[in-house]
Ligand SMILES: NC(=O)C1=CN([C@@H]2O[C@H](COP(=O)(O)OP(=O)(O)OC[C@H]3O[C@@H](n4cnc5c(N)ncnc54)[C@H](OP(=O)(O)O)[C@@H]3O)[C@@H](O)[C@H]2O)C=CC1
């Protein structure tokens with residue numbers, strides 16, 4: 478009963494955004510501008526900004542000024558621009574949020590950086606590995622060469638939440654044998670959505686890029702090979718180069734394997750049943766030895782996180798350890814038992830990880846992400862969670878590998 482009440486209270490606070498926090502003095506504020514009156518911005522930036530003392534959303538630009546004005550009124554944003562470039566040219570923002578269709582990420586991120594703005598860039602960072610290198614090595618390198626240190630972050634928000642840190646702390650990457658990540662989403666986007674537009678770098682592997690990111694994050698390494706990738710593509714008259722469903726398998730350097738699958742056209746029943754799990758199976762490892770008895774104990778660990786994407790809504794982390802005591806000489810099994818434990822990480826305090834940071838159970842993953850972004854801009858040490866340029870390049874490389882294996886054209890490549 479108590480946990481049901483706390484769940485309902487958390488959902489109420491998520492829905493209302495919780496209490497608004499007082500703002501720091503004007504000269505300490507990071508002023509954000511949003512490129513595009515995008516659907517995701519209220520959840521990913523506008524609400525988290527209200528919860529952050531050092532952030533305000535001060536401007537929005539849309540291709541159609543009237544649309545930007547309506548959006549600004551609804552979300553109480555002071556400055557309105559009728560084009561993205563006008564916002565970048567203005568001096569009313571210090572940082573820019575780029576929630577544009579994937580195929581426009583490179584162009585507008587480069588323009589924002591050149592305008593001297595920090596950038597919070599929606600996932601997937603760009604269209605392919607070549608573009609990722611152009612951005613994170615070429616462009617960022619050139620700015621650094623000129624002595625400009627601007628923050629650029631691919632918005633893999635799930636990485637910043639306490640539940641994800643707790644989940645990672647339970648893993649033993651060198652001994653991971655197999656990973657399964659499932660992103661079965663109900664059918665919620667119309668066929669003309671940006672996600673199914675090849676020209677805008679759409680496709681399910683792109684949109685649900687998280688599942689590949691999760692596999693890389695679990696192994697803490699880059700895949701050596703995409704061993705298979707089955708896709709289902711949009712039917713004519715829609716763009717048949719756009720996958721709406723994928724099922725890929727991978728080989729990682731420690732010999733471990735992963736399966737990542739996802740769909741944007743799934744059933745809601747299956748969505749509710751599966752709820753975005755990541756399952757990690759380890760190899761047996763020797764954890765102790767009894768020399769006198771000539772025995773050793775092995776542990777085989779399985780860790781599951783359900784709802785890795787937005788843990789604050791609800792999540793569960795299950796650890797299942799199977800122990801085997803065996804003879805060191807012949808390997809004969811002496812004893813076997815299993816221990817199961819369930820863990821939660823709705824706030825840093827609950828994780829027991831010793832992270833000395835304020836957090837609230839109703840904070841969105843995006844709020845933790847914004848905290849990390851602000852910490853970087855201000856030169857403060859964060860919690861350790863970050864997505865480096867190298868990481869973003871590795872991510873696009875993995876997506877390219879999947880498209881190649883599936884026999885589909887890479888995104889962002891004009892024919
Ligand atoms: N982090 C997360 O949880 C999520 C991230 N995303 C990512 O955010 C980005 C945007 O997604 P989402 O908010 O759902 O998309 P929307 O379609 O709601 O927004 C995209 C915006 O892009 C602008 N735009 C510019 N050019 C075009 C064009 N040619 N066609 C269509 N739109 C255009 C539009 O701005 P204008 O107002 O100027 O017309 C529009 O508001 C994607 O990269 C997606 O992967 C999406 C959802 C969740």
Ligand SMILES: O=C1OC[C@@H](O)[C@H](O)[C@H]1O
Pocket residue numbers: 684786
């Ligand atoms: O978080 C998300 O869930 C649904 C997707 O379509 C979206 O683009 C993604 O970022």
